[in-house]
Structures are given as structure tokens and as C-alpha cells.
Amino acid sequence: MIPAELRAKAQAHVDSGAFFAELADLVAHPTVSDAPEGRVAIKAYLDDVLTPMLEALGCTVTTYPNPDPAGGPFLVGTRVESPERPTLLCYGHADVVGEAGRWSDGLDPWTLTADGDRWYGRGTADNKGQHLINLTALRLLLAERGKLGFNLKFLFETGEEIGSPGLAEFADRQRDLLRADVLVASDGPRLDAATPTVFLGARGSVRIALDVDLRPGSHHSGNWGGILRNPATTLAAAIACLVDGHGRIQVPGLLPPELPDTVRAALDGVVVANSPDDPVPDEGWGDPRLTPAERLYGWNTLEVLSLGAGDVDRPVNAIPGRARAVLQLRYVAGTDADGVADAVTGHLAAHGFPMVQVSADGNFRASRTPVDDPWVTWAKSTLDAVAGRPVTLLPNFGGGLPNHVFTDVLGMPTLWLPHSYPGCRQHAPDEHMLASVAREGLVLATALFHALGERR
Template sequence: MIPQNLRRAAENHVDSGAFRAHLAELVGYPTESTTERGNVALRAYLDHVLTPLLTDLGCTVTEHPNPDPAGGPFLLGTRAESPDLPTVLCYGHADVVDGHSGQWSDGRDPWTLTVDGERWYGRGTADNKGQHLVNLTALRLLLTETGSLGFNLKFLFETGEEIGSPGIAEFAAAHRELLRADVLIASDGPRLDAATPTLFLGSRGGLNFELDADLRPDSYHSGNWGGVLRNPATTLAGAIGTLVDGHGRIQIPGLLPPEIPDAVRAALAGITVANSPGDPAPDAGWGAQDLTAAERLYGWNTLEVLAIGAADIDHPVNAIPGRARAALQLRYVSGTDVSDARRVLTEHLAAHGYPMVEVRITGDFPASRTEIDAPWPRWAAGVLEEVTGGPVAVLPNIGGSLPNFVFTEILGIPALWVPHSYPGCLQHAPDEHLLAPIAREGLVLATALFHAVGRAPR
């Protein structure tokens, strides 16, 4: 159990306005990873924000170049207390998505933290500055109150998560000893809902691909040639229907995972999806109907059509188009084999009469997770439940994607993610915000978890 003086210190840090004031400073750096201005701001953020915060924790701070020229540098803070103690690796990302200046409600500036009731608006408040500030603050509170952490600390920051984390896998593979740890404790992504403290253990992967029915260079009059020339748009619609039907059910076995493990099914048994005010209601009859909504979202695969087009939908003419294209994405859970996806898709389409539809793989983000019944997850869930005095949602993975595979697959360590945001935070959109109650509870949870690590059974 977290000592009362440590709990009070965490709560008072938020109640006093100190945490919000510090977050306002972080938000003021426009660290977009997609703009030149953002790259300059990222440089300043590393030098003037993160390095001092890590130094104050007694860390030796080193910067490492990215092996991928598309990505920015990595920053690593290391604090060694004793070789006999466990080592915790933490992670955060300094970059944010485009600020969407001029699109925020009530004239809000994305780079100025503004308060409206319990909502703290600003780019990065939820993704990821507010979240890594919670963890940095928890570590500082623990160090101030007890004089030591009780474990060795390594805190890794990347600067390109919002552009797909270029280079992080290569960096980790080349620096396994530098990043060696017993466990990852990190924060990103959303809770199950605003009211439910959450522990998740990985992320779904994402396989992006295009289908291209490029049949001829010109369009032809639909009256003169209809019924004679194959229509690429009709062809493409039929081809997609052999992959996923009109009710969201995947039709190709090669895109499905193995059965849901019993431990995962048990963990998801009490999970309610879309449980926050303002959440869209799940559509009845959509997706695999033999699964619960939670199993479909956190334990299964989905195939989504992200974009589809032929000719000009706003100004159609009476002609059969020559080409139609669609962008699709398979969100897949750990255990799904996508290594030969292009061949599987191509052969499936040919077998169903669509050899003229070309398949192009455009991106893949691996799925990964720590087993839900492994020792570290069981221990962490127990700590969080003791602190909250109520239920904690334990999810095998979030529905979205994170570079979790870097830690579980490349570095070979269990990953514990304790998010301090919620699904309605509008990350990546105008009006991104952090909820003050989640920040307050999150700081208590993070402080308690770090406090317990040094006292955990080896």
C-alpha cells in the first residue's frame, strides 16, 4: 500500500495547480514531428525540458542519433542505485501531431494550455506530454519523500512516435544492453473509459494495404460500352466483399488470429466498451457476432476500408472509369501471422475471380503483448487494485498501436502500460485535452506503482 504521506504529496501536487502549471510549460513547445518548426521545438524540448527533469532525478542523460534518417534522436536518462535492485525502463514520446491551429473551439491556441472545468486543453496534454509528465513527477515525488527509488531507472524518449517511430526498432536492437531492464512501465493511449483505471499489456498491430483495379488508361461512355467493359469500381467492391462482408465480418481465414486464449477471454468478461458520455454506441450486428464487443475490440482482428474511390464522386460523368483503388487496414492481435499477407491476399482474390486486382502492402506495425497471466501483470494489477480500492480494467492490449513490440519482442521484457487519458480526449484532433481527475488519480497510481517496484518480490 502506498504510504499516506506519499499519496497526499501526489494529490496535493495536482490540487495546488503545480502539475497543471508544469504541463502548461510543456504544451508551449510546438513539437510537431511533421514540420520544420516542430523539429526545432523538439530540439529545445529535449534540451530545456526533458534533460533537466531527468537530471533532477539523478539520471545521467545521453542523446543517441537515430539510425533512420526519417526520425529524430533518442534521449535516455539512466539512474543506477544498486546492481542488486530491479531495473525499470520507462518510455515516452516528445513529439505531437499537427496542432491544427485555427480549428480549436472558442479560439483556443493549441500551444497554450487553457482550462474549462475539469478539461485542460492543449496539444500534447493527453498524447503524450501529460502522460510522461505524470510518470516523471511520480518518480520525483518518490525520490523526494523516501530519498531513493528502490530500483534502477532507465527513461527512454523518442521524437517520432507520431510518424510511426522510425528507427526505434533498429536502435533497440543495437543497444540491448544499454536498455536492459526487468520491466517496462509506461503511459500512452487511453484508459478503458474516463472512470476506470486501466492496465494494458500491449497493442494490436496494423497491416495497411492497397487494392488497385487499374484496367485501362481511359474512361468509356457507359451507354456505348456498359455491359461490355469490366467496371473497375464494381470489380473492386466485389473483391473487397470477399475479404470482409458488408457487416464487418472477415471472410478470409488467413487474416484471422488463433482462438482467443482463455486468460484473455476471462479478463475481458467484465469489460464494457463505449462506457463514457459522448462515446458512439456500438452498432448491433457489426463484426463477429459470436464475440462480445470487448473481445472484438481487444482480442480479435478487424479489417477496415479506410478510403475507396473511382473517378470524381462530386462530379460524376456518364462513363465507366478506368481505375479504382481502395486503402484497407487489418488491425490484428498478437499471434496473427501477416508475414506472407500479400501472397495470401493475392491468391484469395484470384481464387474468387479477381486476378486483375493488384495488392500492395503499404505498411505494417507489429502486434505484441505480455501474457495476461504472467507474474508482472498479476503483481501490477494487485498493486493498482489495492490503491484504488476498486476494480482495475486489465486489457491484453489496446485496440490501437504503440511500439510495444520493441520492448517485448526485441528487448524481451514484460510491458506494463498504465494510461492517464481516456477515449474521448480528442488526441490527434482539435480540442485535445486531459481530464483533471484522471491526472490526479493517475499521479497517485504511478507513484504507488513505482513505490511498490522496489518492494516487489524478485
């Protein structure tokens, strides 16, 4: 259990405004990874913000080039206390998304602004606020004890928002540098704002493009209707044979082989969309054999992201020459992600749609640490005691993260302790962190690191 004095110091660090002031400095760096000017800000963020923070923890800090020219550098801080003690690997990403819309009046993405419990600014939730909590927890523990009680490695990447180019290759090349007993990291949301959460992995995602390109131009529907195949009609029917009108996947090759009993047990009783501003889950949508939590965290979904033919806003009386749709498969561990394009192509051909061209592009791969791993049991019991109520354990969260780099490439168990919530508006205007979640999150992270230092 975390000492009462250390808990009080963690709470006071948020209540005093000290955490807010530090976060304001982090938010002020426009570290957008898909813009040239963002690369300059990223370098400054690594050199002027993260390096001093890691050095203050007694870390030796090194910047490494990315083996993939599409990605930015990696920053690694290392503190070795004793080869007899456990080694913790932490992770965060320095980059943020660019601006794709207008923020509300009085808000600026690069200026941290408080409005009640909400702290607005780009990166507050994803990921600067989250990795600042963990860095602060480590700093509080070191100041309290004079040591951590474990060895520390902290990895920062600079391209998570563009798919983490080069991260897997870097980890493979630097296995000795990054070797650790367990990963503890923070990204993504809690189950909801009021519920402390630990998740063990992430769903993967594959984008599937469907193109029906039948002829160079459009043809008058009165002169040619009924004798020329309509690409839009064809595409709509093709999509319906992949995922029906109730959101149920129709292609066996796009489904996981099973819902493991350990995953089902972990999700038993988990309630999704439990916050006042959350949308209400639609009845009759998705696999009826599964609970909403099982559909979101334990199963695959196939969503239509975009669909188009002709001019939707100014239609003309003509059969379009082409139609296009982009779908996304969110999938859990055990799915044959490499076979997605072949599975879709074969299924469409078998249902009379060989004219639909299929291409697939994967992003983060699905992965999860086993629910019954001893590190999971330890973390859950530790956090339950500190929170004073059961912490929700999710086998994985619904979105994507490079968790597979740690589980599959580096071969370690992964524990994600998120300090955000589903309504944080990450990747959108008005991104924010909740002060109440930051306060509780700092206590939880400090307690977990304290318990690790006591672990024998």
C-alpha cells in the first residue's frame, strides 16, 4: 500500500497547480509528426523537455535515429540500480496529431486552458498528459525514498500518430537496450471517467479499400439504365455481403477463432458507455451472442469509413463510372490479419462480385498479455487496494497501440494504466484531460511504482 504521506504529496502536486504548469509547457510544443515544422518542435521537445526530466531521474539519456526514414528519432533513458532488482520499461510518444477543425472560442490547441474539471490542449490526453503523470510519479517516488527500488528504462517514440514507423525494427535491433521484466505505460482511455482501468493490449486495424471502376465516365441513366452495371449498386451489395445491415461480419476469415474463457470472464459485468455524455449503444447492432463489452473489447468489427459514387450533393441523371469505399477491420489477437485481402477477395468472388478490386493496408497489430499472467494479478491487486474499489481489467482496449512491439518483439508482459477517458476528444478539436482523472492517476501510478520497488 502506498504510504499516506506519499499519496498526499501526489494529490498536492495536482491540487497546487504544479502539474498544470508543467503540462502547459509540454502542450506549448506543436509536435505534429506529419508536418515538417512539427519535426523541429519534436526535436525541441526531446532535447528541452524530456531529456532534462529523465536526467533528473538519474537516467542516462540517448537519442537514436529511426531505421525507417518515414519516422522520427527515439529517446531512451536508462537508470540501473541493481542487477538483482526488476527492470521496468515505460513508454510514451512525443508526437500529436495536426489540426483538422476549429476549436471552441477561447481555446487554442497549443495553450493549456482550464475550464472546471477540463484542461484543454492538444496532447493533454494523447499523450503528453499521460506520460507526464508517469514521469511525475517516478520523480515523487525517487524524492521520497532516495531510490526507485528497480531499474528503469523509458522509451519515447516520435511517430505513434503516423503508425509508429520503425518502432518494431528499432526494438528488434535494440533488444538488449530495451530488455525488461514488464512494461507499464499509459495511453488510450479508461473504461469511463470514474473507473480506474488496466488494459493488457490493443486491437489491431486493417483498412480495406473496395474499388468498382467499370468505365471512364458516366452514362445517362435513361439511355443506359438496366443494361450497364451500376458501380454504386454493385459496391453497396458487395459491402452488404461482407458486413450486414446490423453490423455482423459475414466473412469467416475476418473473425477471430474464439472468445477465450479468460477474456469472457474478465469482461463479465463490464458496462460500456457509462458516462453521461456517451452515446447510447444501439440495440440489435453487432453479434447478438456477445455482450457490448465483448463486442468492443473481445471481438472484431468491420466498419464503413467512407462510401462514394457520383456527386452526392449535386446528383445528375447518370450512371457513375466508378464507386469506392474504405472499410476498417478492428481485430483482436488470434485473427489472421495477413489474410484479410485474400479473405475479402475470395468471399466477394464467391458471391458474384469479382469486379470489386480489394486492397488492404494494416496499421498496428493486435496483441494482448494473458489475463492470468502473474504481473497482471500483481498489478490488479495493488491498484484495487489503492483505489479503494475494484479496478476494471480489460484484456485489450478497442483502439490501436504498438503493444505488439513489446509483447511479440521484446517478449514481455504489458500493463497499460490509462489516465484519460473516452470523451477526451483526442484527434479532434477541444482535446482535454480531466483534472480529477489526472489527480487519481498520479496516485495510482505512484502506488504501482512504489509497490514495484517493494516487490521481492
